[in-house]
Amino acid sequence: MTKSNLSTGSYKDETRRGGQAPIWLLVLLQLFLAAAVVCGGQRLGPALVFALIGSQASLLGMWFALAPNPRLVKTSATAGGVVVLTVVLCRGLGENDLEWFFATSAITGLTALAVSLLRVLGLRVSRPGGGPPRNSRWYLQFSLRVLLGAMLAVAVFAAALRHYGLPTGAADLATIVFALAIGCGLASVAVILVWSALSPYDVALRTLVAAAVSLLTAWIAFSGMEATHIDPGGLWFQIVLMYTVTTWCSLMIVRAAGYRITPVSHALVRKDAVGPVKSGRGVSDGNI
Numbered sequence: 677m678t679k680s681n682l683s684t685g686s687y688k689d690e691t692r693r694g695g696q697a698p699i700w701l702l703v704l705l706q707l708f709l710a711a712a713v714v715c716g717g718q719r720l721g722p723a724l725v726f727a728l729i730g731s732q733a734s735l736l737g738m739w740f741a742l743a744p745n746p747r748l749v750k751t752s753a754t755a756g757g758v759v760v761l762t763v764v765l766c767r768g769l770g771e772n773d774l775e776w777f778f779a780t781s782a783i784t785g786l787t788a789l790a791v792s793l794l795r796v797l798g799l800r801v802s803r804p805g806g807g808p809p810r811n812s813r814w815y816l817q818f819s820l821r822v823l824l825g826a827m828l829a830v831a832v833f834a835a836a837l838r839h840y841g842l843p844t845g846a847a848d849l850a851t852i853v854f855a856l857a858i859g860c861g862l863a864s865v866a867v868i869l870v871w872s873a874l875s876p877y878d879v880a881l882r883t884l885v886a887a888a889v890s891l892l893t894a895w896i897a898f899s900g901m902e903a904t905h906i907d908p909g910g911l912w913f914q915i916v917l918m919y920t921v922t923t924w925c926s927l928m929i930v931r932a933a934g935y936r937i938t939p940v941s942h943a944l945v946r947k948d949a950v951g952p953v954k955s956g957r958g959v960s961d962g963n964i
Contacts, residue, residue: 782859
């Protein structure tokens with residue numbers, strides 16, 4: 677068993693050779709939740725609607741920060757995803773206000789920034805033993821299934837915009853500050869949830885830290901809203917807790933698929949074990 681320093685402890689190789697859940701289950705879950713928000717609308721309640729869409733925005737930011745895809749692809753997909761999530765959020769809340777676009781953008785961007793700290797610390801999210809690196813010559817090529825899926829996504833995206841329209845409203849300073857405050861709070865929870873769900877450390881420690889950070893953030897949101905009288909404090913307390921549960925469940929699917937937080941040095945050792953890497957722009961084994 678290979679051991680490497682993981683900033684504050686030792687890394688344990690928890691790779692399993694069988695029974696891994698397919699990562700597309702996460703995609704199906706997110707599509708189901710988005711459909712529930714669109715169909716359920718205001719019957720779900722504003723707290724649950726915002727928590728679900730906020731969780732999806734955070735997952736989008738995590739993908740942007742950790743995926744090995746080209747920056748142009750990631751930027752385009754993330755921008756489109758933010759617009760789609762904004763439309764779904766406005767539909768669920770029954771409010772077509774521009775402030776929800778800023779809120780969704782802030783959650784996605786600040787989560788991506790927070791999760792990027794993993795790279796600064798020399799860590800990454802990968803699936804150890806996931807196979808040899810892809811050939812860089814095929815890096816920008818897509819299968820027919822992927823192209824058809826992309827065309828379908830663009831068609832649904834265009835139809836949704838035509839039916840629901842883009843959010844409207846004034847982009848004043850108060851709206852931007854409100855969105856940044858929401859983004860900072862949820863991004864701080866998101867980065868802890870990534871560590872809690874995908875870290876190889878003791879499950880009790882990970883669970884306690886995640887619960888403590890979530891409750892602290894919920895209390896800060898409650899106090900801030902009560903002090904400023906922007907929204908009921910209890911509403912945002914519920915939003916943070918629901919967001920935590922939804923995001924953690926989604927990340928547990930990622931964990932069930934075999935992904936873990938690993939040191940880059942450990943990943944390089946695993947990559948050398950499966951064969952030499954060809955010169956050029958390759959993709960590391962199994963990372964997201």
